[in-house]
Amino acid sequence: MDRSQRKLDHIRHALATAEIGTNSFDDVSFVPNSLPNIGYEQTRLDTEFASFRLPSPLIINAMTGGAEATTQINQKLAIIARERQLAMAVGSQMAALRDPSVAASYQIVRKENPRGIVWANVGAEATVEQAQAAVEMLAADGLQIHLNVMQELLMPEGDRDFSGYLERIQRIQESVDVPVIVKEVGFGMAKETMLKLTAAGIKSIDVGGRGGTNFAKVENKRSAHPLSMFEDWGFTTVESLLEADRDIHAQASVMATGGARHGLDVIKAVCLGASAVGVAGALLRVVHAHPIEECLAEVDGWHHQIRVAMTALGLVQLADGVNTPLLITGKTAERARLRGRA
Ligand code: FNR
Numbered sequence: 317m318d319r320s321q322r323k324l325d326h327i328r329h330a331l332a333t334a335e336i337g338t339n340s341f342d343d344v345s346f347v348p349n350s351l352p353n354i355g356y357e358q359t360r361l362d363t364e365f366a367s368f369r370l371p372s373p374l375i376i377n378a379m380t381g382g383a384e385a386t387t388q389i390n391q392k393l394a395i396i397a398r399e400r401q402l403a404m405a406v407g408s409q410m411a412a413l414r415d416p417s418v419a420a421s422y423q424i425v426r427k428e429n430p431r432g433i434v435w436a437n438v439g440a441e442a443t444v445e446q447a448q449a450a451v452e453m454l455a456a457d458g459l460q461i462h463l464n465v466m467q468e469l470l471m472p473e474g475d476r477d478f479s480g481y482l483e484r485i486q487r488i489q490e491s492v493d494v495p496v497i498v499k500e501v502g503f504g505m506a507k508e509t510m511l512k513l514t515a516a517g518i519k520s521i522d523v524g525g526r527g528g529t530n531f532a533k534v535e536n537k538r539s540a541h542p543l544s545m546f547e548d549w550g551f552t553t554v555e556s557l558l559e560a561d562r563d564i565h566a567q568a569s570v571m572a573t574g575g576a577r578h579g580l581d582v583i584k585a586v587c588l589g590a591s592a593v594g595v596a597g598a599l600l601r602v603v604h605a606h607p608i609e610e611c612l613a614e615v616d617g618w619h620h621q622i623r624v625a626m627t628a629l630g631l632v633q634l635a636d637g638v639n640t641p642l643l644i645t646g647k648t649a650e651r652a653r654l655r656g657r658a
Contacts, residue, residue, distance in 0.1 A: 500524030504551025525553030527575025579621025
């Protein structure tokens with residue numbers, strides 16, 4: 317399978333299989349506060365994650381690059397990132413590391429947004445040299461290393477050997493001179509995994525949970541022998557955030573991605589301990605179908621929704637969200653109880 321064709325398949329199937337109905341965020345609700353004692357104008361969206369001071373908690377998370385047709389998507393995403401001061405990650409650069417002729421489809425992101433925060437992205441199979449080259453390709457400010465074991469296993473041409481990942485991640489972390497963020501791609505993360513990462517020196521984790529883009533479904537669409545029984549594999553985003561308890565927060569900053577549909581989901585993730593919230597599928601759908609002005613209006617809408625929720629909860633800063641009481645119900649509560657986290 318041609319890599320650039322795979323990139324286009326991923327976009328097509330991510331758009332077609334998106335889980336835009338209910339998800340784990342619907343199991344989370346707030347205790348109303350009728351006397352918040354603040355005004356909307358006082359609310360602030362700035363946050364800190366992975367030692368980056370960010371004007372917004374929204375992160376345009378890793379999606380694409382590696383094929384001619386992905387250049388336009390990355391260009392549009394980069395314009396949104398620039399105009400709304402959002403940090404942005406590019407899709408896996410493994411394709412460009414093997415075939416430099418496709419590097420421009422990633423570099424467009426830096427070209428459009430020379431002063432913005434841009435994160436490079438590689439898989440945990442990358443060598444130290446490849447990780448460094450990925451950062452250099454974009455003059456990136458940070459490096460994401462993605463973990464996607466189940467996706468690879470379901471991908472017809474995917475990797476089958478996952479040994480040595482933690483050692484390689486540690487070596488990359490020790491040798492690149494930008495912050496390293498280890499992320500899941502939508503199967504969520506257990507505390508046990510996070511502890512292994514922090515023990516290896518990782519200080520920034522994106523729990524990347526189930527509930528939005530489902531790469532088991534995406535790969536099953538591409539496969540002649542789909543394994544549909546794996547489509548519910550993993551932890552949801554809310555379950556993963558509950559896994560990131562005090563022990564984890566003492567050692568790492570945590571962000572969440574997976575199924576954020578609007579600003580209310582973002583503030584829920586923040587109150588569950590996320591310092592920033594990644595968005596992929598929801599933005600891809602907007603970028604795919606709408607001109608840039610409408611994409612910017614969508615981001616403005618999310619920012620407004622976050623500030624409406626902050627006002628109603630009496631939160632001036634996002635960092636205060638961790639002290640907000642939450643009600644967790646349904647399957648999320650049941651599963652969290654089994655893990656001793658409710
Ligand atoms: C992704 N994602 C992803 N992640 C990564 O680390 N490297 C990659 O190359 C890609 N590629 C990719 C392609 C497409 C089309 C999508 C939609 C997503 C995963 C992404 O960053 C995110 O973790 C998941 O999509 C979950 O977030 P959403 O989509 O539910 O908001």
